[in-house]
Amino acid sequence: xxxxxxxxxxxxxxxxxxxxxxxxxxxxxxxxxxxxxxxxxxxxxxxxxxxxxxxxxxxxxxxxxxxxxxxxxxxxxxxxxxxxxxxxxxxxxxxxxxxxxxxxxxxxxxxxxxxxxxxxxxxxxxxxxxxxxxxxxxxxxxxxxxxxxxxxxxxxxxxxxxxxxxxxxxxxxxxxxxxxxxxxxxxxxxxxxxxxxxxxxxxxxxxxxxxxxxxxxxxxxxxxxxxxxxxxxxxxxxxxxxxxxxxxxxxxxxxxxxxxxxxxxxxxxxxxxxxxxxxxxxxxxxxxxxxxxxxxxxxxxxxxxxxxxxxxxxxxxxxxxxxxxxxxxxxxxxxxxxxxxxxxxxxxxxxxxxxxxxxxxxxxxxxxxxxxxxxxxxxxxxxxxxxxxxxxxxxxxxxxxxxxxxxxxxxxxxxxxxxxxxxxxxxxxxxxxxxxxxxxxxxxxxxxxxxxxxxxxxxxxxxxxxxxxxxxxxxxxxxxxxxxxxxxxxxxxxxxxxxxxxxxxxxxxxxxxxxxxxxxxxxxxxxxxxxxxxxxxxxxxxxxxxxxxxxxxxxxxxxxxxxxxxxxxxxxxxxxxxxxxxxxxxxxxxxxxxxxxxxxxxxxxxxxxxxxxxxxxxxxxxxxxxxxxxxxxxxxxxxxxxxxxxxxxxxxxxxxxxxxxxxxxxxxxxxxxxxxxxxxxxxxxxxxxxxxxxxxxxxxxxxxxxxxxxxxxxxxxxxxxxxxxxxxxxxxxxxxxxxxxxxxxxxxxxxxxxxxxxxxxxxxxxxxxxxxxxxxxxxxxxxxxx
Numbered sequence: 021x022x023x024x025x026x027x028x029x030x031x032x033x034x035x036x037x038x039x040x041x042x043x044x045x046x047x048x049x050x051x052x053x054x055x056x057x058x059x060x061x062x063x064x065x066x067x068x069x070x071x072x073x074x075x076x077x078x079x080x081x082x083x084x085x086x087x088x089x090x091x092x093x094x095x096x097x098x099x100x101x102x103x104x105x106x107x108x109x110x111x112x113x114x115x116x117x118x119x120x121x122x123x124x125x126x127x128x129x130x131x132x133x134x135x136x137x138x139x140x141x142x143x144x145x146x147x148x149x150x151x152x153x154x155x156x157x158x159x160x161x162x163x164x165x166x167x168x169x170x171x172x173x174x175x176x177x178x179x180x181x182x183x184x185x186x187x188x189x190x191x192x193x194x195x196x197x198x199x200x201x202x203x204x205x206x207x208x209x210x211x212x213x214x215x216x217x218x219x220x221x222x223x224x225x226x227x228x229x230x231x232x233x234x235x236x237x238x239x240x241x242x243x244x245x246x247x248x249x250x251x252x253x254x255x256x257x258x259x260x261x262x263x264x265x266x267x268x269x270x271x272x273x274x275x276x277x278x279x280x281x282x283x284x285x286x287x288x289x290x291x292x293x294x295x296x297x298x299x300x301x302x303x304x305x306x307x308x309x310x311x312x313x314x315x316x317x318x319x320x321x322x323x324x325x326x327x328x329x330x331x332x333x334x335x336x337x338x339x340x341x342x343x344x345x346x347x348x349x350x351x352x353x354x355x356x357x358x359x360x361x362x363x364x365x366x367x368x369x370x371x372x373x374x375x376x377x378x379x380x381x382x383x384x385x386x387x388x389x390x391x392x393x394x395x396x397x398x399x400x401x402x403x404x405x406x407x408x409x410x411x412x413x414x415x416x417x418x419x420x421x422x423x424x425x426x427x428x429x430x431x432x433x434x435x436x437x438x439x440x441x442x443x444x445x446x447x448x449x450x451x452x453x454x455x456x457x458x459x460x461x462x463x464x465x466x467x468x469x470x471x472x473x474x475x476x477x478x479x480x481x482x483x484x485x486x487x488x489x490x491x492x493x494x495x496x497x498x499x500x501x502x503x504x505x506x507x508x509x510x511x512x513x514x515x516x517x518x519x520x521x522x523x524x525x526x527x528x529x530x531x532x533x534x535x536x537x538x539x540x541x542x543x544x545x546x547x548x549x550x551x552x553x554x555x556x557x558x559x560x561x562x563x564x565x566x567x568x569x570x571x572x573x574x575x576x577x578x579x580x581x582x583x584x585x586x587x588x589x590x591x592x593x594x595x596x597x598x599x600x601x602x603x604x605x606x607x608x609x610x611x612x613x614x615x616x617x618x619x620x621x622x623x624x625x626x627x628x629x630x631x632x633x634x635x636x637x638x639x640x641x642x643x644x645x646x647x648x649x650x651x652x653x654x655x656x657x658x659x660x661x662x663x664x665x666x667x668x669x670x671x672x673x674x675x676x677x678x679x680x681x682x683x684x685x686x687x688x689x690x691x692x693x694x695x696x697x698x699x700x701x702x703x704x705x706x707x708x709x710x711x712x713x714x715x716x717x718x719x720x721x722x723x724x725x726x727x728x729x730x731x732x733x734x735x736x737x738x739x740x741x742x743x744x745x746x747x748x749x750x751x752x753x754x755x756x757x758x759x760x761x762x763x764x765x766x767x768x769x770x771x772x773x774x775x776x777x778x779x780x781x782x783x784x785x786x787x788x789x790x791x792x793x794x795x796x797x798x799x800x801x802x803x804x805x806x
Contacts, residue, residue: 087273087292087293087296088296091293091297091301091305094430094431095272096211096308096321096431097429098209098429098430098431098639099200099201099202099208099209099429100200100201100202100426100429100431100432100433101200101210101431101433101434102197102199102200102201102411102414102436103196103197103198103433103435103436104195104196104197104436104438104439104440105195105436105437105438105439105480105634106157106192106194106195106435107123107192107193107195108190108193109169109179109192109193110176110189110190110191111177111178111187111189112175112176112177113175113176114174114175114708114746115175116175116744117148117169117171119744120171120176121143121148122441123193123440123441124141124148124193126196126440126444127193127194127196127440128332128333129141130337131143135149135150135166136151137337138152138153138164138337139151139333139337146170146171147168147169147170147171148168148169148171149166149167149168149169150166150167151164151166151167152164152167152192152193152194153337155192155194156433156641157194158433158435158635158637158646165181165183165188165191166183167180167181167182167188167191168180168182169191179191195435195440196440197328197403197404198405198407198410198411198436198438198440199403199404199406199407199411200403200404201411201428201434202318202429207320208315208318208319208320208321208325208403209308209309209320209321209322209324210322210324210325210328211308211324211431212307212322212323212324212335213304214301214303214304214307216324216336217323217324217335218335218336221323221335221343221347222307223376223379224340224343224344224347224372224375224381225264225307225347225350226264227372227376227379228347228348228350228372228375229350230263231379232263233263233265233303234299236263236294237294237295238263238265238266238290238292238293238295239263239265239266239287239290263290264303264306265290265293265302265306266287266290267310268290268293268302268306268309269285269286269289269290269293270282270286271309271310272305272309273289274289307322307323307324308321308323308324309322310323310350311353312325312329312346312349312350313326313329313349313353313354315329315401316402323335323346325403326346328404329398329401329403330342330346330397330398330401331396331398339390339393340373340376340382340386340390341373341390341391341393341396342396344369344370344373344376344390345358345368345369345372345395345397347372348365348368348369348371348372349368351368358395358397362395365395366395369395370391373387373390373391374387374391405444405489406490407438407482408484408489408491408492408494409482409483409494409496409497410436410443410479410481410482410632412484412494413479413482413612414434414633417631417632417633418434418633418636421633421645421647422636422645425644425645426636426644430638430639431638431639432637432638432644433637434633434635434636435634435635435636435637436632436633436634437473437476437478437479437480437631437632437633437634438479438480438481438632439481441743442471442480442481442710442743443481443482445743446469446471446481446483446712446739447483447488447489448738448742449469449735449736449738449739449742450467450469450483450486450488450735453734453735453738454466454467454486454716454735457716457726457731457734457735460724460725460726460730461716461718461724461725461731462718462724464718464719464722465486465716465718466485466495466716466717466718467483467485467486467495467714467715467716467717467735468483468484468495468496468499468611468714469481469482469483469496469712469713469715469735469739470483470496470611470615470712470713471710471711471712472616472630472710472712473619473709473711474623474708474709474710474711475623475626475628475651476649476651477619477627477628477629477630477631477649477651478628478630478631478632478634479630479631479632482496482497482632484496484497493719495610495611495715496610496611496612497610497611497612498610499611499717500608500609500610500613501609501610501695501699501715501717502605502606502607502608502695502696502699502700503605503607503608503614503693503695503700503702504604504605504693504694504696504700504728505565505604505605505691505692505694505702505728506605506609506614506618506691506692506704507586507602507603507604507605507607508565508570508603508604508605508691509562509618509621509666509667509691510582510586510589510617510621511570511573511574511585511603512561512562512570512573512663512666513585513589513621513655513659513660513663514577514581514582515558515573515576515577516656516658516659516662517585517655517656517659519658522558523558523662524558524559524662525557525558525559526557526558527555527556527557527558528555528556528557528558528561528569528573529554529555529568529569529572530547530552530553530554530555530556530566530568530569531552531554531568532544532546532568533545533568533571533572535571535575535600543600545571545601546568547566547567547568548567548727552568553566556569558573558666559665559669560669560674561573562663562666562667562669562670563666563667563669563670563673563674564670564673564675565670565674565675565691565692570604571603571604573603574600574603579599579602580598582602582603583598585655586617588620588627588654588655589616589617589620589627589654589655590613590616590617590619590627590629590654591616591617595607595608595609595613605693606696611713611714611715612630614702614704614713614715615630615704615711616629616630618691618706618711618713620654620655621655621660621664622660622664622667622689622706622711624657624660624661624664624750624751624753625653625654625656625657625659625660625661626651626652626654626657627651627652627653627654628649628651628652631647631649633645634646634647635647657753658753658754658755658756661750661753661756662756664706664750665689665750667689667706668687668688668748670689670690671689671690672684675692675729676688676690676691676692676729678729678733678734678737679705679736679740682737683740683745685747686707686708686740686745686746686747686748687749688705688706688707688748689705689706690703690704690706691703691728692727692729692732692733693728694726694727694728697723698723698724698725698727699717699718699721699722699724700717700724701715701716701727701728701730701731701732702714702715702716702732703728703729703731703735703736705736706748707740707745707746707747707748708745708746708747708748708749709746712736712739714732714735714736716731716735
């Protein structure tokens with residue numbers, strides 16, 4: 021048998037394998053393509069994910085740096101807060117119990133039967149019990165103080181501490197907040213630290229807006245879900261799911277656009293805030309940032325400022341119902357505006373109170389009591405009373421004295437010299453008297469006033485026009501008008517600086533006089549009443565503001581000498597034209613310049629530059645500026661004393677005697693002034709506290725038909741009705757003494773050597789009758805010399 025190798029024949033490939041039901045090897049290629057597509061899709065997806073993650077990481081880094089920069093720098097652009105002067109009280113001060121009560125009323129202290137909280141006081145005929153508010157003074161913070169102030173007829177006698185045994189050597193009453201200075205901003209806020217907000221208010225806010233605030237991480241899924249359920253049930257959006265942290269994120273970093281992208285960024289920032297910062301730090305920012313209304317066209321942010329706006333008090337002193345109103349307004353300050361929609365606001369307030377009761381923060385009786393109260397907001401809600409004229413002067417001084425160190429948006433504190441009682445009463449006097457005097461002068465009658473401390477020159481009050489609370493032309497600083505007889509004391513002061521020639525009894529001629537000018541013109545001054553009295557003593561010529569004797573005296577002294585006196589009193593010589601009519605005030609000054617002149621004169625010749633600014637303190641308590649009032653002797657003390665005494669006689673028996681019937685106890689000094697054709701009515705009044713300058717006139721410079729006595733003097737009298745004057749006591753200078761005078765045959769007054777220290781007697785016209793020490797006291801006239 022033969023073996024053979026045989027080959028297995030190759031099977032031909034099927035041409036139509038599909039027909040046999042067997043898959044073709046080539047059908048595997050689509051499977052491979054599907055895997056490639058999935059791989060590609062997965063590659064794109066994770067790459068996009070990485071890109072998205074990178075983008076989100078980049079956005080997160082950016083937002084994180086934004087949050088860090090904001091929170092670790094100056095969180096807010098804070099306006100400069102301006103305060104009035106601080107009232108310093110010490111035993112022995114000549115201040116009456118009524119004056120202190122007026123101060124507390126202006127500061128919105130609440131009068132109660134028994135003080136329990138800061139900002140409350142009670143009063144009897146000789147005592148005031150009060151709890152002084154805590155305050156950060158320019159030299160550091162002081163807590164609240166519970167004290168009893170004791171008074172007698174001479175003034176404050178004792179400051180008794182009711183917190184511990186013993187008395188206090190002094191007490192500072194916190195200053196009134198006057199307003200704010202902003203730097204091109206359309207919003208305001210008063211920054212407070214977290215611990216300065218009442219805890220009950222924080223409880224009300226959290227109960228109403230974010231119950232889980234201390235539990236969530238900036239975003240609350242539970243709150244979002246709860247809001248969705250409420251909104252679905254209501255069929256509309258009635259509740260939001262944003263946390264307080266999200267609201268803060270939106271307010272500080274974002275707009276109010278209702279977009280998904282904004283909500284994502286809001287949530288992202290909220291998470292960053294919660295991660296980076298303490299809950300109380302975030303809450304502090306929210307409490308100072310939240311928008312709560314408008315004031316004077318500017319947005320009011322923060323609960324601290326809103327408390328001042330709606331209630332006129334610090335937030336620490338608000339009742340629970342008042343705090344609940346502010347919390348309720350968070351949801352919609354315009355919709356729940358208590359001024360425009362009081363019923364709507366009350367309903368919202370009561371809802372906040374009810375939520376507090378449900379959460380156990382209020383009892384049922386406390387809820388009923390709070391909900392039964394009216395809204396009790398201010399009649400004319402405002403942050404502070406406006407003093408635009410005073411603020412203009414303040415801005416001038418800030419530029420001059422602080423310069424580039426002053427930044428209006430850095431939260432500085434500016435302490436001023438303004439006396440809130442003086443400012444308030446001076447405004448009221450202007451507002452009341454000008455409409456009355458306008459019946460004579462016409463509706464266009466305007467006015468201005470400035471009160472300054474007689475010793476320090478600090479400006480206590482300033483009014484720039486009859487619309488006292490409105491910005492505009494400041495007549496106290498900028499209305500330069502003829503001063504008339506206000507110029508006369510400078511003439512008499514010049515004479516009295518020459519004791520070898522002049523004293524208060526020196527005889528002056530009140531007879532017709534004509535003066536010929538360099539161009540041939542003749543000037544013949546006349547007295548206001550067109551009468552001549554012959555010989556009159558010097559003091560009476562000033563007291564009765566006689567024109568002719570004043571010109572006679574001025575010509576004897578010489579124009580240059582009188583101009584030098586004006587300069588020493590603080591008047592720029594360039595303001596004065598050196599002609600004889602200057603003795604009668606033919607030149608123009610502003611009320612501010614007049615106040616400076618009379619401050620120097622009535623402060624025994626010591627000039628203190630007028631100022632409004634006391635100190636500037638930054639947020640860290642660093643003092644950027646501190647004023648140091650300095651008075652410089654510019655005219656002779658004795659001559660200034662004698663001139664002021666003659667001005668006192670002007671109130672007692674001269675052109676200012678209208679005051680004497682009401683305020684004789686204060687021994688006031690004063691001087692009237694009337695310009696040509698009664699276009700300007702002036703009065704300068706001096707008590708122991710202030711030099712007060714009043715001007716009345718018209719901006720069109722037409723006649724007012726008012727003299728100094730019938731116009732400006734009446735405004736000053738109205739002012740003193742409420743701003744109790746203090747007695748004007750002039751310290752007796754060295755070398756001043758009283759002596760007797762006798763009248764010679766030719767009518768002159770000469771020293772009576774035989775009766776050296778007897779007082780001369782004058783008739784009602786000021787003429788010497790005889791030496792007699794047993795005449796009625798009303799007739800006795802003291803004549804001083806040195």
